[in-house]
Amino acid sequence: MSMSPHRAHRPATRVVDLGRPARGEDTPVNPPITLSSTYVGTGEVASGARAYGRYSNPTWDPFEEALARLEGADVPALVYGSGLAAIASALDLVAPGGTVIMPTHTYQGALLGAQETARTGRFDLVTVDVEDTQAVIAAVRDATEAQAASAHERPVMLWIESPTNPMLEVADLPALVERAKADGAFVVVDNTFATPLLQRPLEVGADVVVHSVTKYLAGHSDVVLGACVPAEAPVRDLLLHHRSIQGAIAGPFDVWLALRGLRTLALRVERSGLSAQTLAERLAGHSAVREVRFPGLRDDPGNERAAAQMDGFGAIIAIDVGQAAAAERVVDRCELWTPATSLGGVESLIERRRRHTAEPESVPDGLLRLSVGIEDVEDLWTDLAEALDTVIA
Numbered sequence: 001m002s003m004s005p006h007r008a009h010r011p012a013t014r015v016v017d018l019g020r021p022a023r024g025e026d027t028p029v030n031p032p033i034t035l036s037s038t039y040v041g042t043g044e045v046a047s048g049a050r051a052y053g054r055y056s057n058p059t060w061d062p063f064e065e066a067l068a069r070l071e072g073a074d075v076p077a078l079v080y081g082s083g084l085a086a087i088a089s090a091l092d093l094v095a096p097g098g099t100v101i102m103p104t105h106t107y108q109g110a111l112l113g114a115q116e117t118a119r120t121g122r123f124d125l126v127t128v129d130v131e132d133t134q135a136v137i138a139a140v141r142d143a144t145e146a147q148a149a150s151a152h153e154r155p156v157m158l159w160i161e162s163p164t165n166p167m168l169e170v171a172d173l174p175a176l177v178e179r180a181k182a183d184g185a186f187v188v189v190d191n192t193f194a195t196p197l198l199q200r201p202l203e204v205g206a207d208v209v210v211h212s213v214t215k216y217l218a219g220h221s222d223v224v225l226g227a228c229v230p231a232e233a234p235v236r237d238l239l240l241h242h243r244s245i246q247g248a249i250a251g252p253f254d255v256w257l258a259l260r261g262l263r264t265l266a267l268r269v270e271r272s273g274l275s276a277q278t279l280a281e282r283l284a285g286h287s288a289v290r291e292v293r294f295p296g297l298r299d300d301p302g303n304e305r306a307a308a309q310m311d312g313f314g315a316i317i318a319i320d321v322g323q324a325a326a327a328e329r330v331v332d333r334c335e336l337w338t339p340a341t342s343l344g345g346v347e348s349l350i351e352r353r354r355r356h357t358a359e360p361e362s363v364p365d366g367l368l369r370l371s372v373g374i375e376d377v378e379d380l381w382t383d384l385a386e387a388l389d390t391v392i393a
Helices: 011-017 060-071 083-091 108-119 133-146 173-182 233-246 252-262 265-283 303-309 324-333 377-392
Strands: 078-080 098-103 123-128 156-161 186-190 208-211 226-230 291-293 316-320 349-352 367-371
Touching: 011 060, 011 265, 060 078, 060 226, 060 252, 078 083, 078 233, 083 108, 083 208, 083 226, 083 233, 098 108, 098 133, 108 123, 108 156, 123 133, 133 156, 133 173, 156 173, 173 186, 173 303, 226 233, 265 316, 265 377, 324 349, 324 367, 324 377
Parallel strands: 098 123, 098 156, 156 186, 186 208
Antiparallel strands: 078 226, 208 226, 291 316, 316 367, 349 367
């Protein structure tokens, strides 16, 4: 399955233009929602046929095409019923008995899923500090050398998340992808935080990009979806087979909402990113804050890398206020910031990450993850600063 060429507009135009129906007199501007569990047909049900709602839906097509184009893929993306469903499908690409190398501070759902799968013996799991480029390269080299006798394809998978969740670590993405591919590893990148507007891992050689569509792509905290964006058709065929057989499919209405949300992605990313920069700079000077992680700060360890390889710094901030009780007090005192998990919506969210029992112990007890929304930045700062003042009162 391939897509027709599309004019090389800038990303802010493409999020509005991609996935539209072909133009014609009285045709709709937006693609319709198709609500059907099955499709008429009498011939052989081969790959690519709709046939049944678990295989395909016309409502998925425009979103999958649009996301693929934004990421720079030549084949359509695949939408899933959740971000973790997409992650599970991507992890299934590693050969049985293979090795998965994953950042220590990967999204806890992905890390927990990989840990549980590794305990079954399906693959070995190695965790690394993704900011330490040489350590990651060494881990990949050791794994590929150990798997040299494997008769399977994709015996080693390097899983990269950058910036990481929730510690905002930035990987040297071009260097890691280049070296991993040279050593024969298969590379998957979780691009949820950056979105394809700020970072396009396929352009530097990654094999698959993963998204939690729930977050920035849909952007309104009203759907749960995921996506895989493969670089090549053979990998897409494997992912499609996994999605069809495992049944990790999305409802058509949810995907239609995600495409509608995608239309404002550039505006949302720009607004929230500008506000995040302002807030991070002010937070760095607040006496209640021990540490701020935000790639846009000049003294942040990831600043130089992010500036070189991204088109912006995103809108997630991590701050450490010391003890868990202090962090909870800040959350409780916020009135505008919503105390909730997830991120990437129009509303600003605040959460103490260690309230999740699966979060790695290396995440500080007092770490707060801030997802900056599109509200007025001065209102956001006033609310947050007043809450932080209670910690030092």
